Amino acid sequence: MLPVSTRPWFVFVVAWCLVAWSGGAWATVSVEADALDVPGLSMSRMTADIGPADEGKGLTVRLSADRADVPSMGWKKLGVGLDGHLDRDEAGRWIFDGRVRLHGAPGGALTDASLRIVADESANTLEVSLIEDKAHAAVAFPLDQPTHAQITLKGLPAGWLQGLVSTVWAGRLTAGKVDADLALDLLDQSVQAAGQFALDGVAFEGQGGKLAGNRLSANGRVGFEKRDRGASIDLDGSLRGGELLLGPLYAALPAHPVQLSMSTASTQGALAIQRLRVTDPDALQLEGEMGFDAKGDLDRLNLDRFTARFPAAYTRYGTGLLRTFGIDGLAVSGGLAGSVSMDAKGLSDFSFQTDSLDLTLVGGRFGVSGLHGAVDWSATGERPPTTLGWRGLQMLTIPNGPAQGTWQSRDGTLALTRPMSVPVLDGQLRVLGLRWKPSASSGERLQTSLALTQVDMAALCRALGWPAFKGTVGGAVPNLRYVDDRVELGGGLSLNVFDGFVDITGMTLAHPFGDAPVVTGDVALRNLDLGLLTSVFDFGNITGRMSGAVEALRLVGWKPAAFNAHFLADQGGRISQQAVNNLTSVGGGGIAGGLQGTMLKIFKTFGYRHIGLSCVLKGDVCTMGGLGNARDGYTIVEGSGLPRLTVVGHQRDVDWPTLVRRLQAATEGDGPVVR
Template sequence: MLPVSTRPFIILLVVSFALGWASAAQAGLSVGADTLQVPGLEMSGMQADIDSSASGKGLDVKLTADRADMPAMGWRKLGLGLEGVLDRDELGRWVFDGSIRLKGAPGGALGNATVRVVADAAANTLEVSLRQDKASAQVALPMDQPTHAQITLKGLPAGWLQGLLSTVWSGRATAGRVDADLALDILEDGVQAAGQFALDGVGFDGPGGKLAGQSLSGGGRLGVDSHADGQSIDLDATLRGGDLLLGPLYADLPAHAVQLALGIRTHKGELTIPRLRLTDPDALQLEGELGFTAKGDLSRLRFDRFNARFPAAYNRYGKGLLRDAGLDGLHASGEVTGHMTMEGGAFTAFAMQTGGLDLALSDARLGIDGLRGAIDWSATEERPATKLGWRALRVYRIPNGAAEASWRSTGGTLKLDKPFAIPVLDGQLRVLGLSLRPAAASGERLQTSLALTQIDMAAFCRALGWPPFQGTLGGAVPSLRYVDDRVELAGGLSLNVFDGFVDITGMTLSHPFGDAPVLTGDIALRRLDLGLLTSVFDFGNITGRLHGVIDDLRLVAWSPASFKASLVADEGGRISQKAVNNLTSVGGGGIAGGLQGTVLKLFKTFGYKRIGLSCTLKGDVCSMGGLGPAKDGYTIVEGSGLPRLTVVGHQREVDWHTLVRRLQAATEGDGPVVR
């Protein structure tokens, strides 16, 4: 469009010179000019030569210019060379056949092209035909109104249109070819163009990487209007295949027809799409608008209506949106309709309704089956109450049963209307309260209080891949908050396990849906029944009650990075021979006292007064300790009664991975391993 529309004016200027001298039957004319200006065109360092043709027919015409500028078309600092033969045909028309060479034109346009110009004074028309390689263009315009042209393009490289694109957009064309039939008008302060086009493998890049396309094919209608105070592009197209990026929307277009309508406006570097309509029959329909800052960042998004059918909607259009939200990889089926708006990167309203939707993250962290109902939220308006339920829910591989919750949006907060219960592993998770602030760019986004009752421990452990504990799990979470990208446990979580209690306080979980979540907190153990606890593992039996703490716990990607642990059983009890051996291996120690090795072989269980073991993990090294110092180490088991047994640990500093291997060997029944 751009290169072709510029050529008629350059060529018309040359032909006008030639026609004037030809009609006067003169030759041997040479004209030079430092600068030549006509409306919309300026040339400097210009030289025009007209002479009789060596064949005796017509005139040889040659024009050169060191620099040619046409600001309205986005062409600047072009070198120009034009030469050929001008003659009359049998109909009395002037015909120019020759070549044109431009230097510095976008995409190498007209670097070496043939040109044919037919000037018909009787019909008041000038026709220009150009061809370079597989590209061709025909231009027709009135001789008395050269600012208006009818243009036909065939196989034009998309890069040749860069000049015109630059007048309405700061992006660039990168690949592909274009066919078009256009009407073009050069105005005093800009340009207007309208017509039909076809694309074959076209690509483009926008500023900041937020607008782009690749291998796009299809066709439609295009309108361009460029003025000093702003530019606009209106597009109604049918696309088949290729990739398209519009801010957070990334489209992997199918081979079948997809209808796309766009209205693009630019002003002072900002770009808006006040009219956006996409229709992909088996995947997605949406209508709305987008806005971008001068830096290419999304400033506004409004979808007045969308209808998504999965899995096609996610595979073709949803990956970019979820990736921006920190989620990657989704398995989905079903259908959802709704609307949403965003301002400055934050939601201001959304609503969705579905009769049946299944969703699951590819890493199995979250999943929901049979989602049904509706939800309606606004940052500024009161919205009617809605209900949303599901058939099954999975959170970190823990299965949850069917439930339904009532919601209401008020004051910018989406709140639970009343408590509801979720069946979990033969027990219940009761959601006592929940409030969500979707518009919060930072600070508290979610707050909830929960209670667990009668959760089957064996089933819970199987879901997490742990050895099965017997009994039930219960507890309460007075307040759980989601602040920024971090889950915070306000107050504490108290779990009733092994006939005792595990209290978790100060817990935070950063980047919960990222690749490397970070968990921190403090854990206190109160009166755990060691008989029940050791029966779970093949460690050996110990009776009594266990107390302890695990302070400053830090897990990265669910693996321990640091902690300070101290475990004590100080109420006495019995310990089996196997448990003694395993405690010895964990501490890297041995049996204290001369006859104890022999005694150990004669008795299956021993009485103890106290058991204590501590570990402070920092980096990859665990600093070990016990009840107190002993000769060459620290005491782990202090015996009671006869035979009296004492277990001493000798290794103060133990490689963490070595310690883990020892614990695994001890609990998997492989016997003690000391390294």
């Protein structure tokens, strides 16, 4: 066998010449070749059987190749089988009608397709048409310039183009149909294509699932060039419906057209979108660029200009990006314009302006209404001062009034230039200083110092859903920091309630924007008036003063997980019959130890010398204690005078949910009644 290097219709022409030379009286001829190489196509271990057709009209042709490669299409190691009828029509054109079967083509392409080839030497053209099911592909090129082709695709399964895609990207096409009219040129150092396209229900996914699309429909114009070191694509068109994932950017596209213009370049698996324009009329307009590394991670985003209209911009385009900043769920309305840049390390600069913006985190942990003004920040250098204010601000469930602050960015830190006063519950929150580092992914992100004055405790309780306590809240927080994903309270906060003080120290709040925030800290109670405290609840009246502490407090999802609590009233006072019964219930005593039921019916209040109660919570079990050990338990109330009162708790280890139910019953007026 001899190697062959010639045009692909070489075998047909040779066969026809044999017919003419022999006058048609000849048997089938078999031809074998080690290799056939033409521009854009190479085949090896080929065999061809050529013989006269029935009634001497043309030839039957059967051709096979063990391996065929089409580098421009990314097709490698294909098995090829072809058979059909070759003849010449009245106009002198060579026409081949038959079937082609490929083995191993991407997406199962052309496993059994009809094939028509028309060679017209007078018109200097060769046309190839392929039809399989509803898919149709046609290629036409000059006989004297086979490196230039005109390609038409109709209803082509997207998976058939997987080989072509693999030459520029490591992802894969999984669904959809493609229509296209393209001009293709095979040059010495590159492959170029340009033309119109339309996509219907296309789906794709990249390595690691960071670049993906689903049910995408689009149309427009595309230009493509592939070189040894990479490839580039220029696209101008519109998208309609479907979903698109580009790293942290997720888009749920609307049914109406979204205009898209972009220029991309890929090198060694990395993808750079060097020009990007998106216009979704009622949601988002933007211009900029972005880039992804070989793993599909976003390593550059520069939006030179964007204008967003909410809520459409958030629901269609913003959910994925905000999740990268720990914000998972947002209710937002209004408008916003600005710019933003980030790289693999995080944010590098942003600016925004708004006339009115309302937003609330899902769950109501944070919300702002009537946000207006501007912010301008950069990781380097200095930016001009800007003013930003709001009509209303909500932290947790605590409402705050209107306020406005002046901000300036220097060397990566956005700071208040002067103290800001925020009305809160008939009092004031003075923000004495605030420094925020938006680009910090670890370490200290925010630091502030606060002063709280004359906040109405009853209003605060209503906001938090607590029983209404009397008094005011005040204090100073000299240093509150947001470090890593944790808020740290430096110094402490002192609350003036019940004619005494509640001091909160060592407080931390981890994962503040997550589903299960974790709170730790210590709470000290100093000289609280028990009369004022017990009057808030339907617990029963106790007079005197109480101090205590809740140490090593740990809340998970705002629910107690651990603490060491102890409370002591050691200055004496009076305790009502109802309070005695409720304390007895909490301690699991069933009835006051050492007192008969008849005595409780006669006397409404009792004198006491000491009251003490403690609880150490670990897991779901609270270990109870009191003033000291007593027979079969621990003493809660040590009486004084006559009748002498002693309350004993008998249960040391109490299931925490059970204890909570007892406390709820006691404070809601459903405690035990002695008859």
